[in-house]
Amino acid sequence: MPSKRQRKGTSKKASHTGAHPGSALPEVKREGASRSDDTTPGSGAAPEEEVEDFRVEPAVPVPRALHPIEPDHPGAYAMSTEDMIGVDSHLSYVTRWARMRAEEERGEVQFRAVRNDGSREALVLLLGLKNVFIRQLPNMPRPYVARLVFDRKHESTTMIKRLPGGEEVVMGGCCYRPFPEQGFSEIAFLAISHNEQVRGYGTRLMAHTKERAKQLGLTHLLTCADNNAVAYFKKQGFSKIITLPPERWQGYIKDYEGIVLMECVLNYKVDYLNIPPLLKAQKMCLLEKLKEVSRSHIVYPGIDVKQMRGVRIEDIPGLQHIDLTKVPPPTAAHGTRSGGASGAKASSAAAAIAAERDPVQLAALHKELQQVLNQIKSHASAWPFLQPVDPQETGAYNYYEVVKNPMDLRTIQERLDGGGYYVNKDIFLADLNRMVKNAVDYNGPGHYITELAQSLQRFYSSKV
Structure with a gap:
């Protein structure tokens, strides 16, 4: 039975996921313009980065609306779904994902699953990871960290950064114990070097850990998190509600006071390394369906209020289809309408509008x-x-x-x-x-x- 976990540590801020080296990378369309991206909230004085405006290709082809509502007013036109969503580079999680994907393509950052197989390469990487855990988790006993990291039953996803001179340095990682027969893995330690936390590698590291668990045929991730780590694990899809049957994990994980047992259920249909393209496909699909039941995609010509000296609501392009008789009447909070109580006493919205005129x-x-x-x-x-x-x-x-x-x-x-x-x-x-x-x-x-x-x-x- 594994020894009990004493404390869990994580990076404070994490970005959204990127793409695995060597995998099929979703296409990114560049728009050509550039802008200054905001720094991650709470990340300190990180330098601003110039990024080009771009659009992310959806993870799967999105079917178009079969019978979209067509424009029915002179000068109106239907906006495309791509234009309704706009460029994706204004979303901070997308820009971080694109940056980290590019870093992996260039080989500047790598993620490797490492076990203590006795090889020199594995021992060097695990030694570097142990030093990161000791620095970032000062409350953890050093012998305890070393014993779990070098334990042959444990495995670690290591984050490796290649320096300009070609030297490889371990900047963070996640140590876990897989239980293949029980179908879950227990996360022991997770930490990122302090100078890399502001760049959002926490979620990136967790995404690689999830994909590795899927390769091992696991369905759940469990961890014993202290109060400092609960918020991080919630952002990564972990929950305090344990759905894994007790007989599959009790006796393998020792519970104790001062921690929260949390669970993440893995979905094999989700590519955790390419979340932005998946979200893009979902948003586009929703907008295509909305085109069949609403006019949200139709852009109407503007109106000159000053020239017309007031506009009736039913004369505004795009609002002619609203049935005012079905609009709820004004509440008591709107009793000041029309300079008197007639608006509040109106039996319908149509009557209230008529009183205002x-x-x-x-x-x-x-x-x-x-x-x-x-x-x-x-x-x-x-x-x-x-x-x-x-x-x-x-x-x-x-x-x-x-x-x-x-x-x-x-x-x-x-x-x-x-x-x-x-x-x-x-x-x-x-x-x-x-x-x-x-x-x-x-x-x-x-x-x-x-x-x-x-x-x-x-x-x-x-x-x-």
Whole structure:
């Protein structure tokens, strides 16, 4: 019976999987443009990497929709599924997967399954892996780590990095004990060198371990994880619910206090080394099915609200097919609609919309909103928001790069003067809140502009 595990260690952050060396690699279509990819959250000051925009080919051919809904409006067109998804390089897990796949293709990083067969190569690799475990798992007794790593019944998936001079260095690995007759493997140690953790090799290493388990004919992975490792193993598909029959693992794994027994059920239909192409195929298949029941793929021409001085909902391209009689009526929270209680008393959404278009009620609403807006503009905290932000005058040169939906009191006044924009108080209040949110997001907490914005918000919240 194997000795009990005392502690489990893992890398803190992990990326999504890549492709195994020598396997059939999914095609990646490059778009030609480049951008700066964000660093992994919580990974420290890792350098930004320039990556080309690209699209990942799906793992399997995706059948097209048999009877998609066709455009039925002048100027409308159907968007392709590829364009609906967009480039895949804006997804951080895809860019990491592509980078690690390229590193393996170039031979810069390798993953090898190693057993102590007495050969010099195996002993050197296991010695390097033992040193990684000792450095990364300081609470583990050194003799205990050495005994399990060099145990001939254990096997280790080693992560090897090739240096520019051709020297190979073990940067991490996973040590496990396979039980072929019981159909599972117990993970003893898993760790990545500290300087490689930020690059996301934790999930990469686990993916190779899963594929190796499939080669051995195993169906489950079990591990005894401490509190520091539970979150990592959850991300790798492990669960605290053990579905493996007790008679297949009890007596082989010794349970003890202070750990959590976790299980991962292997799916032989999943290529754990090529998850992004699989997810791409699933997303494309879902969108193709949606094309048969919805118009989400149809792009309609824009409308000029100012020129039309207000637009009826049923006249907006793409909304003509909505049956307003089936839309739930407004709740009590929307009782401020139309400047009175008529919206809340409406028996249906259609009746509420009709009330909002009533010229008498609309005029009364605009008069009320104008009075509120005049009080807001006269407030002592309103001076930074009276006009749109001028980057040259204020020195906020990147303002419109950070704030994508700017709002100010002059724009609100123009919309109110137009007559067709603020058909209820909710829209008016939403613009005011957006103005405040932009100030807080750009300036941050504690800034005097932020404090002025919050002071103004407290004032108008009691007025609207």
